[in-house]
Amino acid sequence: MKAVLQSYVDGFAAGDPAAVAGLFADDAVIEDPVGHPPVQGRAAIDEFYANAVGAGTKLTLDTPIRGSHGSRAAMAFTVEVPAMGIRIRAIDVLTFGEDGKVTRMEAFWGPDDIEQ
Template sequence: MPTQEQMKRALQDYVDGFAAGDAAAITALFADDAVIEDPVGNPPISGRAAIEEFYANAVAGGAKLTLDGPIRGSYGDGAAMAFTVEVPGMRIRVIDVMTFGADGKIVKMTAYWGPDDIEQ
């Protein structure tokens, strides 16, 4: 099982990848068979190619993340963070929950946000 330090570092690296506009750095945090549900209720995105495309589009769209508080760990294989993502003309308040594999790679990402969390 990954340590708290490994999981929190991965989430910080995720935020830093957006700050650097580096989609490859973000996707490198994920296992090859990872699944993304963003937001929860949308059809899941799975597999390396689909995840690379998802983050390439997010970075190309100018998405930048700002943490709203410290990254949270757990006694298990998950960690979470509350943040605000800004894209040109829009701000969305989000909570991401990541589940990790034994190797410290993200195997599942679920993003919690809905219509009430979007500011134009």
């Protein structure tokens, strides 16, 4: 799980939305941020990451990636979106299927976590 999360960060660094989206199961759910309407399904996930990576978004880990004894892992990181001139402090919690693909991603951040 930790390797998949590192691949997520690396995909953004490489500007490769297909690499990031490819970490997700076809029927995965993305809730970014939690409380926002979810993104679900292959086409929507591909579009979500094409837009995010296409905006020049970069991720920087704030702490080492954390795993669990179950099917979840988390990372605290900073999201920089140069196109919007913002920085977001976030924590993502990802749930994995038995095949190692991400089945759910929950991003925890809110208005107080955004810097202009």
